Amino acid sequence: MKKRFSQRIGFGILWLCMAATLFFLGSIIYFIVVRGAGVFSWQFLTDVPRKSMTAGGVAPAIAGTVYLTMGAMVFALPLGIACAIYLNEYSPRGFIVNIIRMSINNLAGVPSVVFGLFGLALFVKSFKFGVSILSGSLTLGILVLPLIISAAQEALMAVPQSLREASLALGATHWQTIKRIVLPNALSGILTGAILSIGRIAGETAPILFTAATFYNRGFPKSIFDEAMALPYHIYALMTEGTHPDQQTAIAYGCALILLLLVLAISASAIIIRQRQRRFHA
Amino acid sequence: MHEKMNAKMEAREINFYYGAVRALKNINMSITGNTVTAIIGPSGCGKSTFIRLLNRMHELVAGSRVEGHVYLDGKDILDPTIDAVDVRRSVGMVFQKPNPFPKTIFENISYGLTVNNVRDKDYIEAKVVESLKKAALWDEVKDRLKDNALRLSGGQQQRLCIARCLAVGPEVLLFDEPCASLDPISTGKIEELMLELKKNYTIVIVTHNMQQAARVSDTTGFFLMGELIEFGKTQDIFTAPKNKQTEAYITGRFG
Structure with a gap:
């Protein structure tokens, strides 16, 4: 009992x-x-902000978030996958690689506002990209690199060693083995990791604070050297600045809802990709 | 340099180290062409290490080091100036667990050709059919070449791996416990196949199964703790072993 x-x-x-x-x-x-x-409507999704941010829509912020995340992925995905391949397939296992791995893991723990400051110093000032989508994307890209590297490494490690051996034993080179056996088998894992990291950076505020974001844009950004509005920063701005707190708060929650839906949709697509791949391998 | 003229492969004074551990001690072995050589011995005796040396698969293990020579038709394949990729084309390997690629049956066989820059589609197709026939798998899969290879049974997968090996056109086939994960019927088929294949290939097989060694091999080598204890005709090894340890092992008193 x-x-x-x-x-x-x-x-x-x-x-x-x-x-x-x-x-x-x-x-x-x-x-x-x-x-x-309450504020959700077709106009809210497609219109530009009007009447000092108390009416109209948040379309530029949605577009800005999409541009920034896409830019970050264009930069970080190839770099991260290449790094992971190097670490997992080429580098000799040992002391130095362990240090590199540890550094990458530590990089993932650095507060995002530190990345923001770094982006400001390097991209905005030194490279003279200014406060722009380019600077913001690169900063977000660096922030997300460790996530992509470790996701890709996990996916590569999940490819059975026996497949690599089979390929090499048939007279394939190391590179052919990676290209034709390892990568295709790791692809769904890599993509899932990448997509989940999109969800992560779409909501980041601090890194774009000094590098890309602006409170108000009359329209949409025209080039990668323009500043952009972005959903997370827009929420922050609506809640801290402006003169019509009541209307602004409602819009901020609307933005939060869009961000939430975006991230949910992204995660859902990652799950679908993973399921599909599983079905093929069964 | 060679005592036997007809040695297809020859290991000379092989010492092998995993870090500081000496896994093979002064191994000398000559493997006659068109025969089956069985390598037996308890787990950890170095037999898998030895067979992996024969097509330089040992290089995949970090921190390993080898001394000595392995000759294939008189050429030292351990010579660092020789490309391991070329060695592996001449000396194929079938592994303990069937490891087909998660691709179609056809793609599994053609893989070895395409990575070696064969582009001629007709030639590839003919090679695929030929290899599957040689591996006694053709009749079972001829209508489903586009199926995922992972849907085949374990025994079929292992014969697919053999066919995949044959397509590259090797001269020597290494089998590392090829039947360890197969049922007796599939095992029987693989053994039959080996006897058929030795007409055209030289075969080396590592096995834990004494009966299998006795059934398929012409020559047997007994490894113990990194040493080649006894090496000779299979018949002699199993009926009149010269060494006490060999006798103890094959009669099942240890190992």
Whole structure:
């Protein structure tokens, strides 16, 4: 009886923890949807901000977020995958590689505002890209590099060693083996990791604070050297600046809802890709 | 340089190290062409290490080091000026667990050709059919060459791996415990196949199965703790072993 009782208590505690987590998650979503849905309309998604940010839409911010994340991925994805291939397939295993790995992991732990300062110093000032989509994308790209590298490395490690051996034993070169056996088999894992990291950088505020974001744009950015509005920064700006806090707060929640939906959609597509790949390999 | 004129492969004074551990000690072995040579011995005796040397697969293990020579038709394949890629084209390998690529049956066989820059489609197709026939798999898969190779049974997968090897046109085939994960019927088919293949190829097989060694091989080598204890005609090894340790092992008293 005593054994059963303690098991019940144990399970009860586990259940409570799970319920608490779900409660917080659910209430965040509920909160944002309830407060944000009010301003949601076709105009909100497609129009530019009007009447000092109290009416109109947030289309430039949506576009800015899309540009910034896409720019970051264009930069970080090839670089990150190449790094992962080097670390996993080419580098001799040993002390130095362990240090590189540790550094990459540490890079992932650096606060994002530090990346923002770094981007300001390097891209905005030294490279003279100015506060622009380019600077912001590069900064976000560096922020997301460690995530992409470790996701790609995990995917590469999941490719069975026996396939590499089979390929090499057939007289394939190391490079042919990577290109034709390792990469195709790791691709879905790499893509899943990449897509999930898109979700991560779409919501980043600090790195673009000094490098790309602007509170208000009359229209859409015209080149990569233009500043851009972005959803996360727009939320921050709406909540801290301006003269019509009531209307602005509603719009901020609307922006949060868009951001939430964007990230959910991105995660969902990652799950779909993973499932498809699993079906093929079964 | 060679005592036997008809040695297809010859290992001379091989010492092998994993870091500081000496895994092979002064191995000398000559492998006659168109025969099956079985390598037996308890786990960890160095037999897999030895067979992987024969097509330079040992290079994949970081921190390993080899001394000595392995001759293929009189040419030292361990010579660093010789490309391992070329060696592996002449000396193919079939592994313990069937490891087909997650590609179609056809692509599995053609892979070895395309990585060696064969582009002629008709030639590739003919080679695929020929290799599958040689590996006694053609009748079972001829209508499903576009199927994923992973849908084949374990035994079929292993014969596919053999066919994949044959397509490249090797002269020597190395089998590293090829039946370890197969049922007796599939094992029987692979053994039959080996006897057929030795007409055109030289075969070296590592096996834990004494009966298998006795059934398929002409020559047997017994490894123990990195040393080649006894090497001779299979019949002699199994009926009248000269060494006490060999006798103890094949009669099942240890290992």
